Amino acid sequence: MLVLGRREVETLLDMDALIDALGPAMVDLSEGRASVPDRVAAMVPGQDGFLAAMPGYVPSAGVLMTKLVSLFPHNAGTPLPTHQAVIAVFDPGTGAPRALLDGTAITAARTAAASALSARLLARDDATVLALLGTGVQARTHAHALCRVRPVRHIRVAGRDPVRAAVLADELGAVLKVEVVAVPTYAEALDGAHLVAAATHSVDPVVRRRWLAPGAHITSVGFNRGGREVDDATIADALVCVESRRAALAPFPAGSNDLLFPIRDGVITADHVHAELGELLNGSRPGRRSPEQLTLYKSVGVAVQDAVAAGLVIAAARAQGLGDEIHMFD
Structure with missing residues (x-):
């Protein structure tokens, strides 16, 4: 069985390839070919945290896997990420375990890649201003992913901690080679923004209608059990x-x-949910209808995304000879 740690996963996972590969998987999901049971979780009283299991099989990727992911919001601002995970991959023909991967890096990357796919499908072609709400791992990966699908030239970062916002702005500006500034409030970040990436644990809304510009595309990946x-x-x-x-x-x-x-x-009502990403991709549901229309992608994370990312990482590891092989049943 192949074992890959976080640094190896981060090295092997290509964001552009992941954004592209998510498309067929999302169509598999919408057309009923993927097998993705509902997520289940064990709660940890007093910590506001939980451990969830997310199994899935994706025919287009040929991957059978399960992810175990913990979400502990109180880790925000500490050296530990709020999301931590491992992924076990099995042979879809025999059920034999084939790989064990760090899932923390995969969770961050696949979430941002799906948001980027939504922007490719729904955001205006001339979207150049990105509002980045949040200062954690997801905010960082979203900035990298969204800049790959739209011609972003200016990023505004806002979060609860102005020091963390400033640090992230400096980091992104140096790496992405675009103008990145930290702003004091979410409203200032959203003012005139064409793209919005919300990645917070806020109880109260950080995206408010009166702050949004016409035609904005919003991606929202944050979670708080008591809020939104x-x-x-x-x-x-x-x-x-x-x-x-x-x-x-x-x-x-x-x-x-x-x-x-x-x-x-x-x-x-529930019918207000217009489309799944797979339905936009297979043409069964239309996308944006006008430049002024407001579009929103709300992500909760699904196992097909982890499966696709894991498959890409394993293929790259095999090609490059990376990772450790262990023999479980000898």
Whole structure:
């Protein structure tokens, strides 16, 4: 069995290849070929954390796997990431275990890659200004991914901690070679932005309709069991897309409060969810209808994304001779 640590996974996983490879997998999911049971979780009382299991099989990628991922929001601001994971990959023909991978880097990359895919499908072609809400791992990977699919020239970073926002702005500016500034408030970051990447653990919405420019495309990946990132007015006005209706509208720990709360309160119905990414890709649902239309991709994360990323990493590791081989049953 191949074993790959975090540094190896980060080295081997190519973001451009991942964005492209997610397309067929999302079509598999929407057309019913992928097998992705609902996420289940064990709670840790007093920590506001949980450990979730996410199995999946993706025919287009030929990958059978499961991810075990922990989410501990109180890790924010510490050396530990809020999301930590391992991925076990099995032979889809025999069920034999084939690889064990660090899943923390994969979770960050595949989440950002799916957001970038949504931007490729829904954002305006002339989107040059990105509002980055959050200062953690997901904010960083989203900046890198979104700059690959739209001609971003200016990034505004906002978060709860102005020092962390400034540090991230300096880092991204040096690496991405675009203008990146830290701003004091979420409203200032959103003012005039064409692209919005919300990656927070906020209880109260950091994306509010009155702060948004016409035609903005919003990606929202944040999670808080007691709150949400996006306000009712934005959800009501936007063309809303998801990875999977079943996942996004499921109860905790799978679903999204950003959708479940306004459904509960009668602001929208479940039918307000316009499309899955796979439906946009196979043409069964239309995308953006006008330059001024507000579009929103709400992500809850689905196992097909992890499967695709794991498959790419394993193939690259085999090609480059990286990783350790262990014999489990000798």
